[in-house]
Amino acid sequence: MKPKTKKGFKIVLSFIFYGFVMLILAFSVATMKMKYSNDIANVMGLGFLPITTDNNTQSNLLFVNVQTPEENMDLVMNDSVVFYELHEHQFLKGQIVAKYETDQHIFYQVEGYDQLLTVSDILAVEIAEVPHLGSLVAFLQSPKGFALAVLMPVIFLWIIESIVLVRYMLLYHKRKLEKEFELAAKEKANEVESEFELIRKQLLKEFNLDK
Amino acid sequence: MKSMTRKLLLSVMAVVLSVIALGTTTFAWFTITNVANVQPFNAEVISDEGIEIAIGTGTPMELEWKTTLTTQDIYDYIASVHTAGFFFNHLTSVDGRNFTTLGTSGPGVGSTEGLLELPLHFRSDSTSEINWTQVVLSGTTESFTTRVGFTDSKGVAQIANSTYNVNPADAIRVSLSGNVASILTTVVYENPSSLTNTVLDARVAADFRGTQEDVLGVPTYIGVNGAVNYFYRSNAMLPGGADAVTVVDTIQDVTLTKVLDMTAGSLATAEREYYGTLTVRVWFEGWDAEAYNSLLGKTVTLSLRFEG
Numbered sequence: 024m025k026p027k028t029k030k031g032f033k034i035v036l037s038f039i040f041y042g043f044v045m046l047i048l049a050f051s052v053a054t055m056k057m058k059y060s061n062d063i064a065n066v067m068g069l070g071f072l073p074i075t076t077d078n079n080t081q082s083n084l085l086f087v088n089v090q091t092p093e094e095n096m097d098l099v100m101n102d103s104v105v106f107y108e109l110h111e112h113q114f115l116k117g118q119i120v121a122k123y124e125t126d127q128h129i130f131y132q133v134e135g136y137d138q139l140l141t142v143s144d145i146l147a148v149e150i151a152e153v154p155h156l157g158s159l160v161a162f163l164q165s166p167k168g169f170a171l172a173v174l175m176p177v178i179f180l181w182i183i184e185s186i187v188l189v190r191y192m193l194l195y196h197k198r199k200l201e202k203e204f205e206l207a208a209k210e211k212a213n214e215v216e217s218e219f220e221l222i223r224k225q226l227l228k229e230f231n232l233d234k
Numbered sequence: 235m236k237s238m239t240r241k242l243l244l245s246v247m248a249v250v251l252s253v254i255a256l257g258t259t260t261f262a263w264f265t266i267t268n269v270a271n272v273q274p275f276n277a278e279v280i281s282d283e284g285i286e287i288a289i290g291t292g293t294p295m296e297l298e299w300k301t302t303l304t305t306q307d308i309y310d311y312i313a314s315v316h317t318a319g320f321f322f323n324h325l326t327s328v329d330g331r332n333f334t335t336l337g338t339s340g341p342g343v344g345s346t347e348g349l350l351e352l353p354l355h356f357r358s359d360s361t362s363e364i365n366w367t368q369v370v371l372s373g374t375t376e377s378f379t380t381r382v383g384f385t386d387s388k389g390v391a392q393i394a395n396s397t398y399n400v401n402p403a404d405a406i407r408v409s410l411s412g413n414v415a416s417i418l419t420t421v422v423y424e425n426p427s428s429l430t431n432t433v434l435d436a437r438v439a440a441d442f443r444g445t446q447e448d449v450l451g452v453p454t455y456i457g458v459n460g461a462v463n464y465f466y467r468s469n470a471m472l473p474g475g476a477d478a479v480t481v482v483d484t485i486q487d488v489t490l491t492k493v494l495d496m497t498a499g500s501l502a503t504a505e506r507e508y509y510g511t512l513t514v515r516v517w518f519e520g521w522d523a524e525a526y527n528s529l530l531g532k533t534v535t536l537s538l539r540f541e542g
Contacts, residue, residue: 044255047259054265054266055265141367164266169262169263180255181249181255184249188245191242191245192242
C-alpha cells in the first residue's frame with residue numbers, strides 16, 4: 024500500500040472510531056433518561072422513539088422535541104404531538120384538531136383519540152419520521168438488544184484499545200532503552216577517546232624529555 | 235521517538251474514551267433494565283390548583299384534607315371499609331346509585347356486596363365546580379378455557395374447551411354521583427367497544443332471553459349472545475329477570491363533564507367558601523355481555539382526573 028493511501032485509510036479509520044464512540048455515548052446518555060415507561064430517550068430535548076403506525080403494520084422511528092408542560096401551552100392546530108396511552112401502554116401520536124382554553128387550563132383534542140389531553144399529557148412534538156426503523160430502535164432500547172448491540176461492541180473496543188496501548192507502551196519502553204544504551208555507549212566511547220588523548224599527550228611529553 | 239510518543243498519547247486517549255463509553259453504556263444498560271412501568275393506578279389523584287380533596291366519611295372538619303390523594307390513601311380507605319378484603323361480584327343497577335344482585339329465580343335483591351364505593355370530598359376558595367376530565371379503566375386481557383360451547387358478544391360461535399380472551403375492564407362500570415345545579419346527578423362510564431368488548435349501553439325492560447331453541451321438543455330461550463348465553467349453556471337456565479332487563483345509560487368517553495357544583499358559603503362547616511361531595515362507585519355489571527364468572531378474580535386499574 025502506498026504511504027499516502029495508508030495515511031488516508033488511517034484517518035478514515037480514526038473518524039469511524041471516534042464517530043462510533045460519540046454515537047454510542049449519545050445513545051447511552053439519551054437512554055439514561057428512560058426511567059419510566061412514558062419517558063422519551065433524548066439528549067438536550069432532542070429525542071427519538073419507536074412508534075407503531077395506526078394500522079399496526081409497521082414501526083417507525085420518530086424524532087421529536089421533548090416538551091415541558093409550559094412549552095405545551097403554545098401548541099397550535101396541526102402540530103403532531105406524542106403522548107403515552109395508559110390503556111395500551113404505548114406511545115401514540117396525533118395531530119391537534121382543537122384547543123380548548125378555560126380560566127386555568129388548556130385542553131387539546133387530538134385526531135383519532137377520544138379523550139382530551141392536558142398540557143402535561145403531551146410529551147413531545149414530532150420533528151421527523153423515518154419509516155421501518157422503529158423495530159430496530161425498540162430492540163436497541165430493550166435490555167437484551169442494548170447489551171448485544173451497544174454494550175458488547177464497547178467492551179470489545181475497550182479490549183482492543185487496551186491491547187494496542189500495551190503494545191505501544193512496550194514498544195515505547197524498548198525504544199527508550201535502546202536510546203539510553205546508545206547514549207551510554209557514546210559516552211563510553213568518548214571516555215575511552217579522552218583517555219587515549221591523555222595517554223597520547225603523556226607519551227609525547229616523555230618522548231620530548233628523552234630527546 | 236517523537237512519532238512514537240504521539241502514537242502512545244493517541245492510544246491512551248482512545249483507551250480513556252473507550253473506558254468512558256464502557257462506563258456510560260453499562261450505566262445506561264442498568265437504567266434500561268430498571269424502567270418502571272407507568273400504571274394508571276399509580277397516578278395519584280391530584281386536585282387542581284386551589285382545590286383540596288379528601289376521602290372517607292364524616293364531617294368536613296373530621297376529614298384529612300390534601301392536595302394530593304395518593305394510591306396509599308385510597309388503599310387505606312378500601313382496607314378500612316372492606317376489612318376482609320374487597321372482591322367484585324355480579325351486580326346491576328338501574329341508576330348507578332342503587333344496586334341489586336343477579337338472582338337465579340326472579341330479580342335479585344338489593345346489595346352493596348361487591349360494590350366499590352369511594353366518597354370523595356372537595357373544597358376550595360377559588361372554584362365552585364368540579365369537572366371530570368379523564369378516565370382510564372383497564373385490565374389485562376387474559377384467556378379462560380370454555381367449559382361449554384356458546385356464542386360470544388360478537389356473534390362468533392365458541393366451542394367447548396377452547397381458549398377465549400377476556401378483559402375484566404370490559405364488564406366494569408364507574409359511576410360518579412354529585413349535585414349539579416342542586417340536583418343529584420349520576421354519570422356512568424363503560425369502556426368503548428374493542429376487540430374484546432361490546433358496549434351494553436342503556437337497556438329499559440329489555441328481553442335478554444335471546445332466541446329460542448328446541449330442547450327435547452320444547453322451545454327454550456337460550457340467552458342473548460355473550461355471557462348470558464354462556465350462563466345458559468353452563469346451567470341450562472337463564473339468570474332471573476332476563477325478560478325485563480333495565481340497566482343504567484352509560485357514556486364511553488369523558489370530555490369535561492361537570493360532576494359537581496359545590497355549595498357556596500361553607501366557611502363555617504368546611505373552612506373554605508365552596509364544599510361538595512362526590513361518590514365514585516365501581517361495579518361489575520352482571521348483565522354486560524362480557525360479565526363472565528372467570529373475570530371476578532381479576533384485577534382492574536382505574537384512574538380518574540378532576541379539574542376545577
